[in-house]
Amino acid sequence: MLAVILDVVSRAGEAPTIGGAPATVLVSVREQDLNADFGQGRGIGWIDGVETPISISAVTDLISNGGQQKVVITDEGRIIALGSPERCFTxxxxxxxxxxxxxxxxxxxxxxxxxxxxxxxxxxxxxxxxxxxxxxxxxxxxxxxxxxxxxxxxxxxxxxxxxxxxxxxxxxxxxxxxxxxxxxxxxxxxxxxx
Ligand SMILES: [Zn+2]
Known part of the structure; x- marks a missing residue:
């Protein structure tokens, strides 16, 4: 079971910038939830600092809004993939x-x-x-x-x-x-x- 962490750039105007770069929201999702149910409203994800999970459709909204930088972590905890945040406008x-x-x-x-x-x-x-x-x-x-x-x-x-x-x-x-x-x-x- 792999974990996926999405590093989502938050909406312009909604969050302060840090050193000129938009603030980011860390969203973590289990890979099977993301792959199986992406955009279909099933599965959950977690926002950094918030205990209550959010729906996969809320995760989809965040990604289509701000872009993503995909990080993949194995069961053992090793980071095996680190995507570039190329989808995000600077x-x-x-x-x-x-x-x-x-x-x-x-x-x-x-x-x-x-x-x-x-x-x-x-x-x-x-x-x-x-x-x-x-x-x-x-x-x-x-x-x-x-x-x-x-x-x-x-x-x-x-x-x-x-x-x-x-x-x-x-x-x-x-x-x-x-x-x-x-x-x-x-x-x-x-x-x-x-
Ligand atoms: Zn409009």
Whole structure:
């Protein structure tokens, strides 16, 4: 029986940074629970410093939110695998993306950029790089329910484009550049008005 410890980067804006790096939450899970039931709502995990276990779906939420660094420990207690935290955007990348996007790029309630989450446009599991060209700001809700929301996101030469769902678009669906950054919107308005 192997143990798995997930070193999850906590949500931006929810926890202080330590030396510029986001604070991390240590989550430990038994490997069979993670492999068998990942995302299926069975099994439990433990957060460092909290006695009460959390559900596997809560563990999944933490990982999809912040990324993970996977550590594997044998029954005897030897660390046999130490993954790199490559899925996690660095603090510097997050700030740059938050400045570029302003807030959640999907129209809706405006929350401060610092409270948004960074979404891999091409999922990390499909080879999407953890690069500013592949990361966008989304609110908590759109990060989890993007597919259900019907909105589509793509990056074109590092610039964010979004497309409304068919039920919100009167004409043909089309991609448009998107930002909620106040300086960039001011710039765009000036360009439009000549
Ligand atoms: Zn949103």
């Amino acid at each position: 603090a510097a990348q997050r700030r740059a993306i938050q400045l570029r996007d302003g807030t959640c790029i999907i129209p809706g309630r405006k929350i401060p950029a610092g409270m948004t989450e960074i979404h891999h446009v091409i999922p990390h599991s499909e080879g999407g790089p953890t690069h500013t060209d592949n990361g966008v700001c989304l609110c908590w809700w759109h990060h989890r329910y993007l597919a259900a929301s019907g909105w589509a996101i793509r990056m074109v030469r590092g610039a964010v484009q979004i497309m409304a769902p068919p039920w919100l678009e009167t004409g043909a669906r089309k991609w448009r550049n998107e930002t909620k950054s106040c300086p960039r919107m001011t710039d765009a308005a000036e360009r439009e008005n000549g």
